Amino acid sequence: MKTTLFSILFAFSMTLGFAQSGEKEVKIKTSAICEMCKERLERNLGLSKGVKYANLDLKDKVMTVKYNPKKTDVASIKETIVNTGYDAGDAVADQKAHDKLPDCCQKTAAAHSDMKH
Incomplete structure (x- = not known):
């Protein structure tokens, strides 16, 4: 019981310590359309250095996106989104990456978030 309580307190203090150490959050408008887009973006951002959380x-x-500013910055986060094939705020998607997306995920496709691919 003491071990479990200690583990919980330790995990909480580490989380609190990290949050106090300067974790930042940014919200970026994208051109994503569907669940496939969501999965692709969250996966690519999740693999990026310094990104702790990504949710579309x-x-x-x-x-x-929640991130460690000692390891990454907003420009790098936007660059990952753009290089995945999506607009990131005022930054336009990389054309080659966009063209590699499935047709249903490209900007000209109609919204279909309720469809499963």
């Missing part, structure tokens, strides 16, 4: 809200197409 398909309803408003906004990507929320």
